[in-house]
Amino acid sequence: MRNFLFVVAVLATLLNGQLVASTEEVKSSSLIFKSSLVSSSISSSPSESDSSLLDSRNSISLSNRIENEHGRGNKPDPQTLVQIEKNLLSLFGFEKRPKVDRSKIVIPEAMKKLYAQIMGHELETDLEAPKADLFNKEANTVRSYTHEESNVDNRFKYHNRFRLFFNVSNIPEKERLRDAEITFNRNQIKNVNNIRHQIDVYDILRPGRKHKKRKPIFRLTASRVVNINETGSISLNVMSAVKRWLREPKRNHGMLVHISALDDRSNSINIDDSFIVPSHEHIRLKRSIDDSPENWAQAQPLLFTYTDDGRYKQRSIRDANRSRRAPGKGKRRKQNHDVCQRRPLYVDFSDVGWNDWIVAPPGYEAFYCHGECNFPIADHLNTTNHAIVQTLVHSINSNLAPKACCVPTQLSSISMLYLDDQNKVVLKNYQDMTVVGCGCR
Template identity: 30%
Template sequence: MQPVLVFCLFVTFWNLSSCSRSGIYIDNGLDQTAMERAMTRDEKKEMELEILSLLGLPKRPRKISKSPLKRSAPRFLLDIYKTLMEQDNDENNRAKRNTEVYLSGEEQHQIHESDVIMTFESSNDHVPSVRHERGKRLWFNVSDVPVAEDVVGAELRIFKSSGKGNKNPGIIYTVTAYQLIKTVNGEKELEYISAANITAGFVGWMSLNLTQCLVTWVAFPNSNKGIYLSVHPLDKPGHEIRPEDIGLITVKAEDEQQPFMVAFLKAVNSVKPRVTREARTKKDTFNGVMTGYSKIDMDNRQDLRRSCRIETLYINFKDLSWTDWIIAPEGYPAFYCAGECNFPLNAHMNATNHAIVQTLVHLMNPQRFPKPCCAPTKLNPISVLYYLDDQNVILKKYKKMVVKSCGCH
């Protein structure tokens, strides 16, 4: 009886502290998933480090103690994540959305242009006193923003309730954001950043452009003294009132109404996976799994030739015990390309003209000229939403991560 050809490869891990073993699981050809072999503790650790490096993280973020999706910032980024997923799954119907957040045209443009989206919750720390008394001061810790990345945009998102004493819902108020700065003599002053008009009867999220602030704070961290919010009636510019009087939620809010800043960033340099001496020596084990080309029992399957095609490779974040800091997705559907590029190269093999010529030359002199290789012809990005710490949440896009099609090259 000939051995059954393996069409799917799954990589899963179990916590080594439990009774279950970590291992490489494959489809045994009988619609069953069976362990091919157990992974050692060092192999599992190396795998985790490689994936973290691929995600651009020097180490695993610590466990998040608070409830994941009750706060406003993670909920906002989760809605953006859902939007990106719907665009990937339904490219012909971009208007179809099941998210709860409204995104303006400018925000959609910033999402499209950015590789990293970060949120920062407001804090009362490091807020200096100013000569104004009726406005509200907010401060955001943006020290985790990489200096090497370009700032596409940044905005303050703040929730407005119905407010108290607003008898006329048609009254228009101007909400202005100022950057707190220091003058030469050491006195604290305000620098205008942006403003937006809002009616007394409006209920929902409003935003203010803070791009100028973030660019300055990233370039000069010591200049981050926070922002100052000022509110006044549109027809009375000199009459400043408290933000709370019109319903703006600035402090002591419910989790889902906490103000936060969101930053849209574009990566200048792509992340390069770390390569260790130990990893380079494991050609038939660890690296073989990561590249998706398994040599399991290849000696017994040499007579079984198959055409170049896409195969399944899935890494489950739950099995890595990462679900406490990764919000979405549940795993990484990498896929991979495997199979032979034999003559004749059929249309479904997506062969290049060069591959066709190389195949003919190989037939004439197989010892000198190799056959074309089965490789990805289309790679899609993947978005990962995760906590950096208890206050900061990141949505990062990783380019060329998911194999969509294969061909002979």
């Protein structure tokens, strides 16, 4: 008799259309990222935290949540914090916490602008941001590199010819290189008639040796002609060179950049002639005597690499399945605080002492799902047919099946700007970090 009643109940549920899942999200406190995050938290020192980043009335921090679980007013013990840090490091793909000297590192303005674009903000700068369209689509990691000075620099006496060396050894072998570009900053030169500069970038396959009378071997990687009466940064694709460096790290001898002058007929002109504007006044290859360390830190050439670590390829399959369900358009139900829904939870990186190597953000809204999944499951909850049947069975006999669980049904990513062990600036996208919607499953 009991089984007969169960079958009747299931059939009744099916006929009443209860098996149609809806994806309407329960409205909860929203994710808050103020525009000051980009302008202040990126440029400020680790000690200058933005206490107004999150409305405390609408969110509970990770540290407060831990304190509540360990007793109100009591901070979590060191062992708990160590375990939290260990789990977070594993989540972000680190074996250990990076040790950096923040005072000696200048964050490139171009990386700030790229981060700002991803976060939906705009910075007042003329710099051209790296390829924001490539980031997230084909690559989830962007790294910036500056030239590493050495005694080799002294061999280049003129400003129109210089060797740039970028150490890309911090790129893991498992990551796939998607693109690489070198950027140069330019100063506008006025009152010049039809003079242009041609930039040629060569991969140094073999350096020359004077005592052995061995000539160097170069391979042209990129070339571009620019007008000297224009300003702003320019980029040249150097993926072939970087790809070779990653394949043969011991044969990374850097790249040679040569600048020549062209007239209005594209004829080469002696760039050392007195009537020709010196190349270093337009395109910055090396530091001048009158350059301060601060100014040169933002004016120097930069190499950007775009890689993909392949960690989240399976996510697209799950997202595709979710996207088949259209958002529900039914009437909004009266909010029940006991029902399954998204609830606020803020992760503050300063809780684990990470604000010295994480440039931005200072933390993020993770949210979590909590609440009851009782029968009948509300239409606005993003549920599945199986969860409805399971909840129905539980309502008839709790010994036959447990309740459906309140879990995340949709997740979104966060972008993090940080410094690695080699003091390189890295912008990385981490998927499945923020709860967007909850449901009974």
